[in-house]
Amino acid sequence: MGIDDKAKHKAEELKGKAKEAYGHATDDKSTEAKGQAEQAAAKAKQAGDKAKDAINDATDR
DSSP, X not given: OOHHXXXXXXXXXXXHHHHHHHHHHTTOHHHHHHXXXXXXXXXXXXXXXXXXXXXXXXXXX
């Protein structure tokens, strides 16, 4: 798993947090929900990154 992918997934999570905060501040439930969904998707990608890293570490031993 490349560092670029990990950084990209973290950036997606932060973008989702910002969108959620903006939606909350403007009382826009749709934008807030989209931000939450983006965060969930990014966190799932990050979990996949960690799983791939664990598999690679285990096979390197």
